Amino acid sequence: MSEMEPTPKPALPPAIILCEPQLGENIGMVARAMANFGLSDLRIVNPRDDWPSEKARAAASRADHVIDAARVFDRVEDAVADLQMLFATTARNRDIPKPVVGPDEAAAEAVSYGATDLATGYMFGRERWGLNNDEVALANKIVTLPVDPTYASLNIAQAVLVCAYEWRRTATAGALPFTLEDQEGEPASQEAIQRMFDHLEGALDARGFFRPVEKKPVTVRRLRNIFQKADLTDNEVRILRGVIASFEKYPPKPRGE
Amino acid sequence: MSEMEPTPKPALPPAIILCEPQLGENIGMVARAMANFGLSDLRIVNPRDDWPSEKARAAASRADHVIDAARVFDRVEDAVADLQMLFATTARNRDIPKPVVGPDEAAAEAVSYGATDLATGYMFGRERWGLNNDEVALANKIVTLPVDPTYASLNIAQAVLVCAYEWRRTATAGALPFTLEDQEGEPASQEAIQRMFDHLEGALDARGFFRPVEKKPVTVRRLRNIFQKADLTDNEVRILRGVIASFEKYPPKPRGE
Missing domain, CATH: 3.40.1280.10 (SPOUT methyltransferase, trefoil knot domain)
Structure with a gap:
């Protein structure tokens, strides 16, 4: 021991x-x-x-x-x-x-x-x-x-x-009776977050969201920063994947319509 | 200006x-x-x-x-x-x-x-x-x-x-509505404190307080530390001088009596 x-x-x-x-x-x-x-x-x-x-x-x-x-x-x-x-x-x-x-x-x-x-x-x-x-x-x-x-x-x-x-x-060095860590849900892994980003960015690409295309890297970075600031849990990533999937159910609007 | x-x-x-x-x-x-x-x-x-x-x-x-x-x-x-x-x-x-x-x-x-x-x-x-x-x-x-x-x-x-x-x-970086500095009395100068120490130690010497004599430096240091911890004001030094003078009014007891 x-x-x-x-x-x-x-x-x-x-x-x-x-x-x-x-x-x-x-x-x-x-x-x-x-x-x-x-x-x-x-x-x-x-x-x-x-x-x-x-x-x-x-x-x-x-x-x-x-x-x-x-x-x-x-x-x-x-x-x-x-x-x-x-x-x-x-x-x-x-x-x-x-x-x-x-x-x-x-x-x-x-x-x-x-x-x-x-x-x-x-x-x-x-x-x-x-x-x-x-x-x-x-x-x-x-x-x-x-x-x-x-x-x-x-x-x-x-x-x-x-x-x-x-x-x-x-x-007690400011010890609080409970903390965020006590709350339900493990922090999501980078892998799960990356898959969510891929999902989101793929869906947006299909809709022609990233235009002009040379601005795409900046916009992608901004989107990723938004979600990274939220310190997502596994469960929250699942919820967001559901949201993206729900938007995807409706086919992308063809350009020019 | x-x-x-x-x-x-x-x-x-x-x-x-x-x-x-x-x-x-x-x-x-x-x-x-x-x-x-x-x-x-x-x-x-x-x-x-x-x-x-x-x-x-x-x-x-x-x-x-x-x-x-x-x-x-x-x-x-x-x-x-x-x-x-x-x-x-x-x-x-x-x-x-x-x-x-x-x-x-x-x-x-x-x-x-x-x-x-x-x-x-x-x-x-x-x-x-x-x-x-x-x-x-x-x-x-x-x-x-x-x-x-x-x-x-x-x-x-x-x-x-x-x-x-x-x-x-x-x-307010912890600003308090009043502080020790607002209170009556300037901090005493080192000179005033030194004169008080001389007064006290002289009076004690006359009474044979510092015995054995080789311990005197240690005892003097301890006494000085006591009063220095008190962050004395001018007014407090005057009060202490009065206390010492009051004790001095009675002649030192001759040795061996």
């Missing part, structure tokens, strides 16, 4: 810390956004509404595993105590001298920490006015989104969504 | 096409997500609720310019007629042989088209079951998000948000 490549261990996902969120619905939508992109460690500091919250569970839309595992803290210092890289998200300039990065740069760092099992987290503030300066001071870096400055107000779940998306995009 | 570099014209943003959306609230949240990232061309095909919709306006949270400019169409073919690159967003594999790209790759293409004023658009389906196969067939490419396959269900506004975010991140 040949040796197997070890499967790379997935990076430890970041925690999401919500500071004094006001509405259960928003906590639920945060849980849903986390689940979409493979995050599960939700920490809530002093929620205004009661916890557990039925409104949160309803808004989480079946992301129950995130809601069930959520932990509530009285102090933000306790909520972030174990983290080794902490990002504070803010929508406006806070005059706090700390590096400011976008969600993409933060994700690169979170994934690189997580790859060696170092604990990271993103901290989000209240719906109305975000994090206070003492909370931001706890963080290593500030994350802000590349918004249109004339319309910068994001819902808290939207901000979590973008950070979680960037984390997963980076952690 | 020297010649000015012409300001690069911003790329034409993509249109967002919603096919038969069910809830006004969702249309409003889509408008808000678009406004966050500088999109404004919203097209709605056969909304189930009446249009204009007060629920949509309320959920748009002041993105009124997007709501006011939204256009309603009876047929999706009319809604996309002018577009030169159309993306269909789908959450699951549709067995439609079309290239499948992530929001990042789609954004790269949309920005490159938009840079030469070619019209692009992203099409989104119904809340319950997305786009139908005839709608997907209209598109040049399929966009899907790099979600966790075990929890792939995104709200329509969340899907728009991620696509809009990626478009703006690409179009």
Whole structure:
């Protein structure tokens, strides 16, 4: 047996810390956004509404595993105590001298920490006015989104969504849940495509399509390029052969008629 | 006068096409997500609720310019007629042989088209079951998000948000609304930092901190590295000088006591 490549261990996902969120619905939508992109460690500091919250569970839309595992803290210092890289998200300039990065740069760092099992987290503030300066001071870096400055107000779940998306995009190198390759149909072989070209060009020749004849090579090239751009599958080549055959059933119109 | 570099014209943003959306609230949240990232061309095909919709306006949270400019169409073919690159967003594999790209790759293409004023658009389906196969067939490419396959269900506004975010991140090369450089305080000069090091190391020397003396160079280097990592501003150097001076006020403890 040949040796197997070890499967790379997935990076430890970041925690999401919500500071004094006001509405259960928003906590639920945060849980849903986390689940979409493979995050599960939700920490809530002093929620205004009661916890557990039925409104949160309803808004989480079946992301129950995130809601069930959520932990509530009285102090933000306790909520972030174990983290080794902490990002504070803010929508406006806070005059706090700390590096400011976008969600993409933060994700690169979170994934690189997580790859060696170092604990990271993103901290989000209240719906109305975000994090206070003492909370931001706890963080290593500030994350802000590349918004249109004339319309910068994001819902808290939207901000979590973008950070979680960037984390997963980076952690999985953009792996998508499905690709063209999963879809039915093998790519056609060059031979099958060549036979289709011969069929098409023969049928067109019979109809006197290639006139003047010295332009024929250019026209043939253009036709071939059109179909090559389509990355045809075997099945699609069969369909096109059927189309050509169908046109051929009617005899070519004699010249001059 | 020297010649000015012409300001690069911003790329034409993509249109967002919603096919038969069910809830006004969702249309409003889509408008808000678009406004966050500088999109404004919203097209709605056969909304189930009446249009204009007060629920949509309320959920748009002041993105009124997007709501006011939204256009309603009876047929999706009319809604996309002018577009030169159309993306269909789908959450699951549709067995439609079309290239499948992530929001990042789609954004790269949309920005490159938009840079030469070619019209692009992203099409989104119904809340319950997305786009139908005839709608997907209209598109040049399929966009899907790099979600966790075990929890792939995104709200329509969340899907728009991620696509809009990626478009703006690409179009502006990740430009953030503010940066560390906007914040108060010039970076300290090397001279100011060197004087601080001299101050600190002198004070520690007086206290016999550097023992054994042959280890002093290593310890000095470590200390300097700590402060250099902090990218100090002038103001921060002044604060640290004050801290050192405060410690110095108490005379060094004589050796052997």
